[in-house]
Amino acid sequence: MTSSPKRTLARRFGVLLGAAGLAAPLTVALGAGSAQAATSACTAGTGPYQAKAERFLGRTADGKQSAADCRAIRDFQRDHGISPAIGYAGAVTWGVMDLVTQQRAAGSNPNAAGKCPTNKGRIACVDLTRQLSWVQDGKKLKFGPVPIRSGRDGYETRTGLKKVYWRSIDHWSTIYKVSMPYSQFFDGGQAFHSIDGNVWSAPGSHGCVNMRRGDAKTYWSLLKNGDDVYVYGRKPGT
Template sequence: MRGRGRGRAVAVTAALVALSGCTAQAVDQGAGRSPGPVEATRTAPAPPPAGGTDDRPAAPAHEPRSPERPERTRRTQPPSPPRVLWSRGDEGRDVRELQARLRQVAWLFDGPTGTYDATTEEAVKGFQGRRGLPRTGRLDTVTWRRLLGMTREPGRWELYLMGGQPADAPDARCLTGRVLCVSKESRTLRWMVDGRTLLTVPVRFGSQYTPTREGVFQVYWKSRDHVSTLYDTPMPYAMFFSGGQAVHYSADFAARGYAGASHGCVNVRDEAAIADLFAQVETGDKVVVHW
């Protein structure tokens, strides 16, 4: 009886071990069975739902821009300043035209001289300031357009009102020998030797009541510090060629330009030039006065 009881106990123990699953055997994971303790620790991730997609939110590839972040404003380049055409120190025919147009609108009263000097710079500043433009004193494209719209094309007389005109071609009678070649048309005097021009200066002449004579003459007398006995006026560096008419320096011409006139003489306004000319010209040299 004792042996039969022991055998029955062994059988009961084996049955309990089999029911607990604590064996090395593979566990059947058929439908309707729950996994054992070991299986629970090795459970695979849940499969995607029917439909084949994972509806969990994906991690963003980069940080999204906050809707509260303001948009950057686009920077605009400031407008470039207008191009400068002429400024102080420039010379030439274009500057002469600028000065003539400034005279037309009463911003300049001297010249034209053809040189962009301090007086011209101040006149440009005044014109700019009156029209709300930057007072630079430099003639830029904007200022020039405004001035063109208010003025007319200056004629030859206006362009050379103060400083004399470009010398025209010399008269044929001036091409030989030593000659003071005086042109009434261009209001210039050339000092020429054997057809070569050594010096050119602007000159003015007598009025319609005291005209300068035309023709071919000779220097017959030179007087360095001459004073007119008829008009009691100084005539420095006088070189007489026809009666009381002479080529000489005129302080009035230097001050007033072509607003005045001589009493028949050929006036020179450049004192340094006439002094140099006086030293070179000799008695007997030819004088040609022509149109």
């Protein structure tokens, strides 16, 4: 969620709550020096999702942490913005792995279940459950699916049929003091836009649909004011 044009009404803001699973940031209290060390260190601990993480990474799924297992898990954590990246197979790490598995399975037919309308012509679909978005025209896939990051617990991206009503290519949020390139607003202060950070990182946005820069740029070229947006499902942990 961000600042919006004059007609946008003020939206309610809930108290930020820690949420289990993917929605909860996995953090520890560290000083600046020790934080850097923690991201490069590897833990000998065996996490509760060790075997599942090993299987996901194509390693021997014996459920026992080894130095090689730790490095592989740590590399995944670094690539997906999970902190601390110390190779521990906890709930957040497995939640992201499970999400990536679902995203890969979507392949070139993300609307196989028919949940996004196919009678609207050009429409941007947002599946909160799988944290995926794509653009389709009728039943024809035009772009995607691509990974997204939707609203965190207390700031959920609102579901339902909406329309793009305002576009701002170099938008600046006066509420959160951050740049929001390629913003396309579809529901109050909620918009598609790119972020500098990782779209897989917890806990999520303040309601907007965060995208990688290249994906947001393509959405900008494909959509226009008046195009439909359909948001459905529920983000894990909200």
